[in-house]
Structures are given as C-alpha cells and as structure tokens.
Amino acid sequence: MLEDPELTRYYASQAALNRIGKPDDIAAVVTFLASGDGRWVTGQVLEASGGMHL
Secondary structure (H helix, E strand, O other): OOOOHHHHHHHHHOOOOOOOOOHHHHHHHHHHHHOHHHOOOOOOOOOOOOOOOO
16 A cells, blocks of 8 residues: 555545554554553553544
C-alpha cells in the first residue's frame, strides 16, 4: 500500500489527522500505558488510529 502514492493518499484522507500512522505513533501509546502516567487506565479499548473512519 505504501508503495502506491494514490492508495497512500486515499487512506491518509480517511484519517482525521490526514496521514498514515507510523510505528512510533503506536509506540507512544504503548509507552504511555506502560508508564506511571497510565497507571489508572483500566479496562479500556483504545482506538489508536489517528481518527480513521470518524
């Protein structure tokens, strides 16, 4: 998908942030949850998609 610029633009346009996520985007969510700042987050479903299909 990332090798096809037209397809990449299409999927980026489907997200509220208007781009395709990168591994660092997910790593930041995981880091938050594993840190002390995420200590009170329990029983949640986190949508880490940059607002895809809002």
